[in-house]
Amino acid sequence: MTPDRLITLLHRHWAQTLAELDADARARLLRLVTALGDAVGRGPTLRAVRDVGRMLNRLPDHHPVAVALNDTVRYAGPDTGRDTVVDRARLVDLLGLLAGPPPTAEEVLDTTRQRLLRAPARGADAAPGAVTDAAADDLIRLHHPELGSRYPEFQFTPGTDEPRPVVREVNRLLLAGEDPWGAADWWLGDNEWLDGAPAALLDVVPDDLVLAAARALVEED
Incomplete structure (x- = not known):
């Protein structure tokens, strides 16, 4: 999975994703997303993407992000250099949301x-x-x-x-x-x-x- 695809999925389903994570899991996801934002170069960026993907594979099977990430081997395959571009503006938004309280069911809806x-x-x-x-x-x-x-x-x-x-x-x-x-x-x-x-x-x-x-x-x- 490319960085842009992963970030798009997270943005689209962010509230639902946070609602499924406890405090420890949210803290770890915060660290991993931060690492993705800090990654430079193809190798470090793809490794950071895979780390975030492995973390999100803990989500329930029906969760839309989990469904997209359910085959980590397939998504860990070779990518072209242009696929390592990271939308850092979106990542900043995600990091800000991670630092706040988890959303309520009403907020998710x-x-x-x-x-x-x-x-x-x-x-x-x-x-x-x-x-x-x-x-x-x-x-x-x-x-x-x-x-x-x-x-x-x-x-x-x-x-x-x-x-x-x-x-x-x-x-x-x-x-x-x-x-x-x-x-x-x-x-x-x-x-x-x-x-x-x-x-x-x-x-x-x-x-x-x-x-x-x-x-x-x-x-x-």
């Missing part, structure tokens, strides 16, 4: 919802027919405190108001009407089966594979 609301979305007025015709579980509807109902853009066939058939089918599996935030997090978060965010892989991987990944989640539950 709020962080997740803010991330999901930043994804491109449209209001009900932008696709009135599709929204009216859709069943409760067909489309994800998120509530924005200022903009009201928001429908994540990935749900629609580009250039149209028509919901993608595979999205409607997956949303029904995920019970999007009952848990729209959970369904949106599945679509917009990293997925082990697909090696990426399902929403970003629409039209890239076969619809059957996206559907299989969703069914695997439901069957696990």
